[in-house]
Amino acid sequence: MPVAWDTTLVSKLRPGSRALALLATRLRSTDEVAIPTASITEAVFGYARARRDVDLVWFSRFVASPEIRVISFSRAAAIAAGHVRARAPFPARPRSRDRRVKSERRVAWVADLQIAASAWAVGIPVETENVADFTLLSDLLAELFPKALPLEVRPSPL
Amino acid sequence: MAMAKDTSGRRRAPRRDGERTTLRVPRELAQQAQELAAFLGTTSNDALVLMATRGAVSYVQELQMARAEKHQLAAIIDAVGPLDQDAEFLSDEEAREAVLLLRSGRFGPVV
Numbered sequence: 001m002p003v004a005w006d007t008t009l010v011s012k013l014r015p016g017s018r019a020l021a022l023l024a025t026r027l028r029s030t031d032e033v034a035i036p037t038a039s040i041t042e043a044v045f046g047y048a049r050a051r052r053d054v055d056l057v058w059f060s061r062f063v064a065s066p067e068i069r070v071i072s073f074s075r076a077a078a079i080a081a082g083h084v085r086a087r088a089p090f091p092a093r094p095r096s097r098d099r100r101v102k103s104e105r106r107v108a109w110v111a112d113l114q115i116a117a118s119a120w121a122v123g124i125p126v127e128t129e130n131v132a133d134f135t136l137l138s139d140l141l142a143e144l145f146p147k148a149l150p151l152e153v154r155p156s157p158l
Numbered sequence: 159m160a161m162a163k164d165t166s167g168r169r170r171a172p173r174r175d176g177e178r179t180t181l182r183v184p185r186e187l188a189q190q191a192q193e194l195a196a197f198l199g200t201t202s203n204d205a206l207v208l209m210a211t212r213g214a215v216s217y218v219q220e221l222q223m224a225r226a227e228k229h230q231l232a233a234i235i236d237a238v239g240p241l242d243q244d245a246e247f248l249s250d251e252e253a254r255e256a257v258l259l260l261r262s263g264r265f266g267p268v269v
Contacts, residue, residue: 028215121227
């Protein structure tokens with residue numbers, strides 16, 4: 001099955017990067033990398049705000065390529081995400097190393113929730129540098145939908 | 159006397175196990191196989207097998223994901239439970255407020 005990359009890994013997809021090389025080796029394989037639409041929005045937003053056209057153009061063309069597998073925020077994902085957000089509207093307490101302010105953590109929580117729900121909806125695992133938050137989301141999904149396939153969370157392969 | 163065939167510049171495909179078959183390949187697909195073969199330095203037949211193998215992986219994955227999504231939707235419906243025919247719906251105003259609650263930001267943590 002494909003494996004979804006969250007935004008922590010998508011942010012490492014740059015020309016010549018190790019992340020890009022790994023994604024390329026996994027194309028059309030049993031562990032092909034799938035990029036969630038929520039991560040695409042985050043990356044495009046960031047590159048657009050950075051006002052460095054080359055990054056924005058490269059990334060836009062990269063994800064527009066039919067070679068790259070993208071997973072959508074589907075109807076099952078949308079319903080599940082609404083339930084999870086109602087149960088846990090805000091992120092858990094920050095870890096001691098987390099330097100983000102509250103508003104940043106809240107926005108990230110919503111994006112992570114959409115990414116987790118997108119992967120969960122099609123039964124594929126998530127690879128992330130943020131295992132703690134995604135494990136929490138996986139637990140919430142399992143609690144809310146006990147008969148569903150669980151969301152598997154894997155640490156970053158990079 | 160028969161001339162020995164010069165095969166020194168000929169492309170070679172890796173030896174494969176499996177059944178031999180004859181196919182009629184659509185022109186567009188044959189063209190794609192030739193392009194891939196030129197890129198990989200192999201034969202058109204080998205490129206065609208490679209394309210079929212990769213296509214099969216994609217097809218199986220799409221099928222598995224579609225089945226998973228069907229399963230997850232059923233699990234959602236199971237978790238939300240049946241519709242209580244006697245229960246009262248929110249008023250129009252309450253419903254509107256509920257649907258717009260997320261964008262209003264006026265909500266606290268669940269207690």
